[in-house]
Amino acid sequence: MNTAIHAEGLGKLYTLGHQQGYGALRDSLTAALRSSRSWLGGRNGANGRTRSAPTIWALKDVSFDIEHGEIVGIIGRNGSGKSTLLKILARITEPTTGRALVAGQVGSLLEVGTGFHPELTGRENIYINGAILGMRRREIAAKFDEIVAFAEVSRFIDTPVKHYSSGMQMRLAFAVAAHLDPAILLVDEVLAVGDQAFQQKCISKMSDVAREGRTVLFVSHDLTSIQVLCSRAIRLAHGQVRGNGPVAEQVNAYLAESRMIAPTDLDHPVELTDDLRLVRFGVTPNPVPSGSAATLFLELEATRRMRFDEMAPFIHDSLGRRVGVIDLRQPSGLHEAAPGRNLKLEAHFASVPLVEGEYRIGASIRSGASHQILWELITLDVTAKPDSELVPYRAEIRGLVAFDYAIRSLNGEAR
Amino acid sequence: MKSNLDELESALPIQATRSAPEPVRTAASLPIAVIAPSRGWSPAHVAEVWVYRELLYFFVWRELKVRYKQTALGVAWALIQPILTMIVFSVIFGRLAQLPSNGLPYPIFAYCALLPWQLFAFALNESSNSVVVHQRLLTKVYFPRLLLPIAGVCVGLADFAISFVVLIGLMWFYGISPTMGIWTIPLWTALAVMTALSIGLWLSALNVRYRDVRYAVPFLAQLWLYATPVAYAASLVPERWRPLYALNPMVGVVEGFRWALLGGAAAPGLTTLVSAGAVCVLLIGGLVYFRRTERTFADVI
Numbered sequence: 001m002n003t004a005i006h007a008e009g010l011g012k013l014y015t016l017g018h019q020q021g022y023g024a025l026r027d028s029l030t031a032a033l034r035s036s037r038s039w040l041g042g043r044n045g046a047n048g049r050t051r052s053a054p055t056i057w058a059l060k061d062v063s064f065d066i067e068h069g070e071i072v073g074i075i076g077r078n079g080s081g082k083s084t085l086l087k088i089l090a091r092i093t094e095p096t097t098g099r100a101l102v103a104g105q106v107g108s109l110l111e112v113g114t115g116f117h118p119e120l121t122g123r124e125n126i127y128i129n130g131a132i133l134g135m136r137r138r139e140i141a142a143k144f145d146e147i148v149a150f151a152e153v154s155r156f157i158d159t160p161v162k163h164y165s166s167g168m169q170m171r172l173a174f175a176v177a178a179h180l181d182p183a184i185l186l187v188d189e190v191l192a193v194g195d196q197a198f199q200q201k202c203i204s205k206m207s208d209v210a211r212e213g214r215t216v217l218f219v220s221h222d223l224t225s226i227q228v229l230c231s232r233a234i235r236l237a238h239g240q241v242r243g244n245g246p247v248a249e250q251v252n253a254y255l256a257e258s259r260m261i262a263p264t265d266l267d268h269p270v271e272l273t274d275d276l277r278l279v280r281f282g283v284t285p286n287p288v289p290s291g292s293a294a295t296l297f298l299e300l301e302a303t304r305r306m307r308f309d310e311m312a313p314f315i316h317d318s319l320g321r322r323v324g325v326i327d328l329r330q331p332s333g334l335h336e337a338a339p340g341r342n343l344k345l346e347a348h349f350a351s352v353p354l355v356e357g358e359y360r361i362g363a364s365i366r367s368g369a370s371h372q373i374l375w376e377l378i379t380l381d382v383t384a385k386p387d388s389e390l391v392p393y394r395a396e397i398r399g400l401v402a403f404d405y406a407i408r409s410l411n412g413e414a415r
Numbered sequence: 416m417k418s419n420l421d422e423l424e425s426a427l428p429i430q431a432t433r434s435a436p437e438p439v440r441t442a443a444s445l446p447i448a449v450i451a452p453s454r455g456w457s458p459a460h461v462a463e464v465w466v467y468r469e470l471l472y473f474f475v476w477r478e479l480k481v482r483y484k485q486t487a488l489g490v491a492w493a494l495i496q497p498i499l500t501m502i503v504f505s506v507i508f509g510r511l512a513q514l515p516s517n518g519l520p521y522p523i524f525a526y527c528a529l530l531p532w533q534l535f536a537f538a539l540n541e542s543s544n545s546v547v548v549h550q551r552l553l554t555k556v557y558f559p560r561l562l563l564p565i566a567g568v569c570v571g572l573a574d575f576a577i578s579f580v581v582l583i584g585l586m587w588f589y590g591i592s593p594t595m596g597i598w599t600i601p602l603w604t605a606l607a608v609m610t611a612l613s614i615g616l617w618l619s620a621l622n623v624r625y626r627d628v629r630y631a632v633p634f635l636a637q638l639w640l641y642a643t644p645v646a647y648a649a650s651l652v653p654e655r656w657r658p659l660y661a662l663n664p665m666v667g668v669v670e671g672f673r674w675a676l677l678g679g680a681a682a683p684g685l686t687t688l689v690s691a692g693a694v695c696v697l698l699i700g701g702l703v704y705f706r707r708t709e710r711t712f713a714d715v716i
Contacts, residue, residue, distance in 0.1 A: 014714065091450060091557040093713040099451035106448075108556060115552055117477060119484050124477075131473040132556055183445055 004184055004215040005066040005089065009098030012059040012084050012239075058084040059239045062098070068183075071206070071216040073226035073247060075254050076236035078376060082219045085236070086186045089217065104183025104215075107134055109174075118162035122153055122172055125161050129176045143179045150201070151175035171198060178205045184215045203228060221375045222320035223251050255318055272365065272372045275303040279342065281313075283361065287381035290356050290402050296326060296347040298363070302337035310366035311335055311345070315380065318358045323400050325364075355398045356384045453710055461702070463559040470558055474566035478541075479573055493574035494581055497533055501526045508646045517648050519677055523585050527676050528645040528669045530582060531607045534575040535665060536636045538608060541567030542615025543632045547622050550716045560709040561702075564615045568608055575604070586676070596675040603671035606687075609694050610664040616701030620708040623716050644669050649686075661689035664697075 059081040066072050074082045087093045089100060090108035115132040116125050126147055130140040140147075148154045151172040153164070161169060187206070203225055210216055210229075220226055226233060226247065233250035235243035237257070243250050270278040280299035288294045296313060315323040326347050328335070337343035359380040365372045384392065385402070392398070464471065483489045501522055508514045509521030516524035542564035546553065549563055586593065622628035643665040644652075652660050660666055667690025670683040 087554075087713070088450060091448075092554060094452050094710045095450065096452055099449060102448045102450060104445035106557075115556070117481055119481050120477065124480065128473050128477050131470045132552065132558065134558075137469050 011097035073230035073233040081239040107180040107182030108186040305338040493577040538568040538571035538611035543618035613697035661686040
C-alpha cells in the first residue's frame with residue numbers, strides 16, 4: 001500500500017450555539033434551574049439549551065485516498081468545508097463520524113505565525129514556532145541559517161519581532177513552516193501573504209517538497225497556484241465531495257459551478273466578528289460595461305465603537321489572480337463605526353479599466369488586532385465595451401487591464 | 416477585423432512542467448495514525464506528553480522570557496511577593512494576634528509555608544488560564560493539549576527556586592540548621608505541584624466553556640489559604656479533625672515543608688498519606704475530565 005491519506009465517511013457536525021461562543025456558567029445554571037422547576041410551565045427554555053440547538057454538517061460523508069508524493073488541491077467556495085477537512089486531518093478537531101488513516105507525521109500550515117510573540121526576537125521566535133510546528137530543537141538549529149536566509153531577515157534576527165513590518169513577520173513565519181519536514185504537509189491559504197517574488201519562492205519551495213516524495217494537501221482561493229502546483233484536485237461543496245480528479249477538469253467544473261451561483265450582491269449580512277457585521281457590499285451597476293463608471297459601496301454595523309486601521313476591498317479574476325486593491329483609508333483619519341452609526345463608504349470609479357469577464361470582490365478589514373479577510377463576497381460582471389467598431393480580440397487573451405488610450409498616427413490620416 | 420494574435424493563446428496556459436515525484440521514503444516504514452471520533456472516558460494521552468517534551472520546554476522558556484522582558488523589576492518580583500507577605504503576616508498574625516508558631520521565630524515559620532503556598536497559588540492560576548490564553552494556537556496547530564496546564568505549573572517552579580534562596584538566608588540569620596529532613600523537600604514540592612496541576616486540569620478545561628473560572632480562581636485561592644496552615648500552626652486544629660483537615664493536600668505540603676526545614680517532633684506521616692491520596696484522586700479525575708473535554712476545545716473556545 002502506498003496510500004498517504006485514506007479518508008472514509010468523514011463528517012463534522014457543529015452545534016451552532018457553541019460556535020457562536022462560550023456560555024457563562026450562569027446560563028447553564030439557570031437552564032438547569034428552569035428544567036428542574038418545570039412547574040413554572042410556559043417559561044421553560046425560552047433560550048435554554050434544553051431545546052435542541054441548531055446544527056450544521058460542515059463536512060459530510062467525505063471519502064478519498066491520496067498517494068504518497070501527490071500534491072492535491074482542495075477547492076470550493078467559502079464554507080464548503082475545506083478548512084474543516086484540514087483541521088480534522090491536522091487533529092485540531094475531532095470528526096463526528098467516519099475515520100481517516102494517515103501514514104507519517106503531519107505538519108500543518110493552517111495559519112502562519114501562530115505562536116509568534118512580539119516581545120521575543122526573531123531568533124527566539126524561530127525556535128518556538130518551529131517547536132510548535134513539531135520540529136525538534138536539533139532540527140531547527142541545523143536549518144536555522146537556511147530559514148533566516150529564506151525569510152531575508154538576517155539583519156534583524158536579534159530584534160524583537162514587534163519591530164518587524166508585517167511583511168517581514170509573514171516571511172519569517174512562512175520560512176519556518178516551509179522548512180518543516182513532515183511526510184504530509186497541510187497548507188491553507190498561506191500564499192496569500194507576501195509580495196509576488198516571495199510568493200514565487202513559496203510555490204517553488206512547495207514543488208520541491210513534493211519532489212522529495214512528500215504529500216501536500218493544499219487549500220487556496222488562488223486557482224492559478226492550485227493549477228501550477230497540484231496534479232489532482234478535490235472539489236467540495238456544502239461539505240461534500242463534488243468532484244475528485246485531474247486539476248484542470250476540477251477547476252473548470254468549479255468555475256462553471258460558481259458562475260451559476262455567484263451572487264452579485266450580498267444576499268444576507270456577513271458576520272465578521274461577534275461585534276461587527278457587513279450589511280451591504282456591492283458594485284453598482286453590476287454588470288458593468290468595461291470602461292464605464294461604477295461605484296463600490298459597503299456598510300458595516302458594529303455593536304461597539306470601532307476604528308478601522310485597514311479597509312481594503314480587493315478584486316480577483318476568476319482564477320484567483322489578484323487584480324487590484326481598493327484602499328479606502330483616508331489621510332484625514334481612521335474610519336469609525338459605532339452602535340447606531342453604521343460606517344457607509346463608497347468608492348467612485350470614473351471608469352472600470354477591466355477586460356470583460358467575471359471578477360470576484362473580497363475585502364480585508366482590520367480593526368486593531370482583529371483582521372478579517374473575506375475572499376469572495378460578490379461577483380463583478382464586466383461586460384464588453386458597447387461602442388467598439390472593431391471586433392475585439394477574444395477576452396481570454398487580452399489579460400486583465402483595458403487601457404484607456406488615444407491613438408495618434410504621425411503619418412497623416414488613415415486611409 | 417479578425418485578429419491574428421490568436422496564437423498568443425498557445426503561450427497562455429499556466430500549467431507548469433512537473434517532474435514525476437521520486438519517493439525517497441518507503442511508505443511501509445511510516446507510522447499510521449487513525450483519526451476517528453473518540454468515545455467514552457479514556458485517560459489523557461500522558462505518554463504523548465513525553466514525545467512532545469521539547470515543546471513543553473519551549474512553552475515554559477517563552478513564558479519566563481516574556482515575563483522578565485516586560486517587567487521593570489524582572490526577577491525581583493519572585494522575591495518581593497513572599498518577603499512582603501511574610502512581613503505582613505509577621506506583624507498581623509505574629510505580633511498583633513500572637514498566634515503560636517511552634518516556638519519558632521514567626522517570620523521563618525510563616526516563610527516556610529509561604530514558599531510552597533505561593534508556588535501552589537501561582538501554578539494554579541497559570542494552569543487554570545493556560546488553555547484559554549492559548550486559544551489562537553489551539554485552533555491552528557495540533558499538540559497534546561495537556562502540555563498547556565503542565566507548562567503553566569512548571570513556570571511557577573522558577574519563582575520557587577528563586578525565593579528558596581531567601582529562605583536559606585533567613586535560616587542562616589535565625590541560626591537554624593537544617594536537619595536530614597531537608598532531603599525530602601523535592602517530595603513536598605512535587606506534592607504541591609501535583610495539587611496545583613490536578614485542580615488546574617479541572618479548571619482549565621472548565622474555563623474553555625465557562626469563563627467564570629478566571630474570576631473564581633483568585634477567590635478560590637484566597638479561601639484555600641485560610642484552610643491551609645500557612646499563617647497558623649496545624650496544631651491549632653483539634654486532633655480528631657486532623658485526618659479530615661488533611662484532605663486538603665496543601666495541609667500535607669505545608670506540614671511537610673515545616674518539618675523538613677525546621678524540624679519538629681515527628682514526620683507528618685498520616686497527614687501526608689491522606690493528602691497524597693487526595694491528590695491522586697483529584698489528579699486522575701482531572702486527567703480523565705481534561706481528556707473528555709479537550710476534543711471539543713477547538714470547537715468551543
